[in-house]
Amino acid sequence: MEDGDQVIKKFMYMNRKAPYGTIYAWESLEVVLIAAAFDQDISLVFADDGVYQLMKDQNTEEVGMKNFSKTYSALGDYDIKKIYIEQESLEERGLSLEDLQGLKYEDEDDDWAEKDSIILVSRAELAKVIDEQDVVFSF
Amino acid sequence: MSMLHTVNKSPFERNTLESCISLAVPGSAILLIEDGVIGAMANTKHSEMVKAAMANVKIYVLGPDLKARGLNEGNVVDGISVVGYGEFVDLTTEHSAVQSWL
Amino acid sequence: MAIEVDGQSYETDEEGYLEDLNQWRPELGSAMALADGAPLDENHWEVINFLREYYEEYQIAPAVRVLTKAIGKKLGKDKGTSKYLYELFPYGPAKQACKYAGLPKPTGCV
Numbered sequence: 001m002e003d004g005d006q007v008i009k010k011f012m013y014m015n016r017k018a019p020y021g022t023i024y025a026w027e028s029l030e031v032v033l034i035a036a037a038f039d040q041d042i043s044l045v046f047a048d049d050g051v052y053q054l055m056k057d058q059n060t061e062e063v064g065m066k067n068f069s070k071t072y073s074a075l076g077d078y079d080i081k082k083i084y085i086e087q088e089s090l091e092e093r094g095l096s097l098e099d100l101q102g103l104k105y106e107d108e109d110d111d112w113a114e115k116d117s118i119i120l121v122s123r124a125e126l127a128k129v130i131d132e133q134d135v136v137f138s139f
Numbered sequence: 140m141s142m143l144h145t146v147n148k149s150p151f152e153r154n155t156l157e158s159c160i161s162l163a164v165p166g167s168a169i170l171l172i173e174d175g176v177i178g179a180m181a182n183t184k185h186s187e188m189v190k191a192a193m194a195n196v197k198i199y200v201l202g203p204d205l206k207a208r209g210l211n212e213g214n215v216v217d218g219i220s221v222v223g224y225g226e227f228v229d230l231t232t233e234h235s236a237v238q239s240w241l
Numbered sequence: 242m243a244i245e246v247d248g249q250s251y252e253t254d255e256e257g258y259l260e261d262l263n264q265w266r267p268e269l270g271s272a273m274a275l276a277d278g279a280p281l282d283e284n285h286w287e288v289i290n291f292l293r294e295y296y297e298e299y300q301i302a303p304a305v306r307v308l309t310k311a312i313g314k315k316l317g318k319d320k321g322t323s324k325y326l327y328e329l330f331p332y333g334p335a336k337q338a339c340k341y342a343g344l345p346k347p348t349g350c351v
Contacts (some may be wrong), residue, residue: 017174018149018152018177018208019207020173020174020204020207021148021173021174021175022174033301033304036304037304037306048152049149049151049152049174049177052208052209052210055208055209055210056209058207058208058209059206059207059209060206060207061206062202062203062206062207062223062224063203063204063206063207065207066300067207067300070300071299071300071301073298073299074301074303077307077310077311078307092151092183092184093151093177093180093184094181094182094183094186099209
């Protein structure tokens with residue numbers, strides 16, 4: 001895909017770890033926010049324990065860490081509109097989309113209508129999406 | 140006096156909890172902390188293993204680590220006790236030794 | 242480093258950003274701006290207060306591009322331009338305004 005003389009690449013950020021126990025979740029989010037400045041075709045994946053990153057009602061007061069679950073709602077402002085969640089990962093953990101926070105973006109081409117960023121996919125569908133990427137970053 | 144085992148890894152990512160359960164002698168206690176608290180949740184792929192283990196060992200989970208991850212205390216496997224930092228300290232003094240699984 | 246306001250000392254990093262954002266008071270923002278040689282008016286405060294609200298909600302300071310768009314939506318189109326924001330904060334709207342707002346330096350700040 002080309003935009004003027006600039007080549008747009010498909011970048012995927014794969015999040016597979018629970019938050020707080022390791023630094024991966026927060027590091028990934030920081031990298032995504034920085035990379036968003038470069039106008040590439042960005043998508044995020046939450047699979048395996050990564051689905052826990054989007055759990056509703058996280059409260060880190062007692063563990064004394066920054067509750068960065070609030071930052072995911074800013075992704076729409078950064079024009080990140082494709083957030084894939086793997087169905088099987090939810091099922092293995094007894095979770096459903098209801099347990100996760102909703103994420104939205106405003107569609108510039110549709111009078112700023114609010115739209116869902118979250119795309120629930122099966123493992124087989126996700127495999128195809130991964131295969132279409134130019135670069136996959138693993139966290 | 141028995142030993143207290145702490146497990147801080149998710150059972151989906153490492154087999155730490157499984158190993159700990161198979162090596163903890165009957166009468167000892169396991170405390171799930173950090174990402175290990177995921178092992179306390181009901182209706183997951185690993186819940187049955189944890190349920191079965193409770194025939195031999197007592198299992199505790201650290202409440203603040205559940206809350207941080209948005210995991211509901213009401214959804215832990217039946218029989219697991221949710222504890223705070225104060226009780227964590229009590230548990231370490233009540234047991235003969237603490238084994239921290241990594 | 243530290244900044245003195247009303248006889249009290251506040252820790253900052255080597256670039257002048259407040260170490261503990263909970264210590265922030267408007268007087269601190271004014272003192273930092275005065276030290277940089279440019280006192281704050283109500284237009285500056287609009288942006289500073291917006292940044293604090295954004296941080297409270299999302300736990301990050303927005304990138305300039307995001308800030309510009311959001312300011313335009315909240316305070317009117319004429320203010321949602323990088324020209325307007327750079328006139329207010331010549332050292333970079335996100336960088337400089339975040340400092341006065343007591344927030345950490347924005348992630349990916351360019």
